[in-house]
Amino acid sequence: MSLVDALFGAFALPFMSRALLVMLVLSVVAGVVGVLVNLRGLEFISDGLTHAVFPGLAIGLAVGGAAGVLPGAAIAALLGAVALTWLLRSGIANDAGIAVVLTAAFSIGVIVVSRSDDYAGALEELLFGRVLTIPPSDVVPLVVISAIALAMVGIxxxxQVFRAFDPAGSRAAGNREFALDLTLNAAVALVVVAGASTVGSLLVLALLVVPGATARLLSGRLWRLFPIAGAFAAIASWLGLSAGFAASVGAGVDLPAGSTIVAVFVLAYAVVLLGSLLVSAAGRRGARRDGLRAAAPTARAVAHAGEGRP
Known part of the structure; x- marks a missing residue:
């Protein structure tokens, strides 16, 4: 299989074009939302929401089959967002306590799934996604969910940025912390819903965390982080789908599409991180050389002055 076929020809197939459309929309939205997650240091909360959504996925699947997954996940995600925001704002729970609650929620989801006749298949689908088998009827709901999350963050x-950098100033300016926190957590929850239905609940965190972290490495300008994160996520999703298709069709290696996409995200982040470290090291070496050049004339001047003393 040629590179052109893998990058472009594969998406002539209906199931690949659906996967690409959903992943492009989801990854761009997740990248933008993920910048605020990174700035606020809310990676733990995002991870918690993936656990909180899992019981909703499981109950929705058990009650309504494939059609019940999205509604069940949406209800669980929004309830989890409200509960987590309230717990963190009230100060009655620390990270350990929240982790215990979320672990319990995840275990409830596993118990519900275990009652299914196809326990292994259902669990695999919920954990690792079904990006290549997204039904046509789910495309519009997934795009709408992602668009709502993007609108919440955009408004x-x-x-949100003010609160991230200066919480006291944000309060003094009259911004309502609880409303801002709930809005951001709800947007994260909606991204988790869309992501859990595609790449799976265990892998969706990469969509939220990696693009924002990569953007921070590539630029120090605040408002550039959002387009950089969105573009990075979109390109990585496209390359991940292409790589999975090329491996499966061209090389006969059956790779899970969701895991392949996440692997490309992480690999791209590693490349950017390595490049950033090399540039920083080169900059430090250049600064040391400039410092030595600047110091050399002074040292020579001191030596000549010493030689001219009687």
């Missing part, structure tokens, strides 16, 4: 972006 409150300035206030």
């Amino acid at each position: 409150t972006a300035k206030q």
Whole structure:
């Protein structure tokens, strides 16, 4: 299989084009939301929401089959967002306590799934996604969910950034912390819902965390982080789908599509991180050389002055 066929020809197939459409929309939204997650240091909360969504996925699948997955996940995600926001704002629970609650929620989901006749298949689908088998009827709901999350973040972006860098100033300016926190957590929850239905609940965290972290490495300008994260996530999703198709069709290696996409995300982040470290090291070496050149004339001047003393 040629490179052109893998990168472009594969998406002439209906199931690949659906996967690409959903992943492009989801990854761009996740990248933008993930920048705020990174700035606020909310990676733990995002991980918690993936656990909170899992019981909703499982119950929705058990009650309504494949059609019940999205509604069940959405209800669980929004309830989890409200509960986590309230727990963190009230100060009655620490990270350990929240982790215990979320672990319990995840175990409930596993118990529910275990009652299914196809326990292994259902569990694998919920954990690792079904990006290549997304039904046509799910495309519009997934795009709508992602668009709502993007709108929530877009409307409150300035206030969210203000709160991230200066919480006291944000409070003094009259911004309502609980409302901002709930809005951001709800947006994360909606991304988790869409992501859990595609790449799976265990892998969706990579979509939220990796693009924002990569953007921070590539730029120090705040408002450039959002387009950089979105573009990085979109390109990585496209390359991940292409790589999975090329491996499966061209090389006969059956790779899970969701895991392949996440692997490309992480590999791209590693490349950017390595490049950033090399550039920083080169900059430090250059600064040392400039410092030595600047110091050399002074040293020579001191030596000549010493030689001219009687």
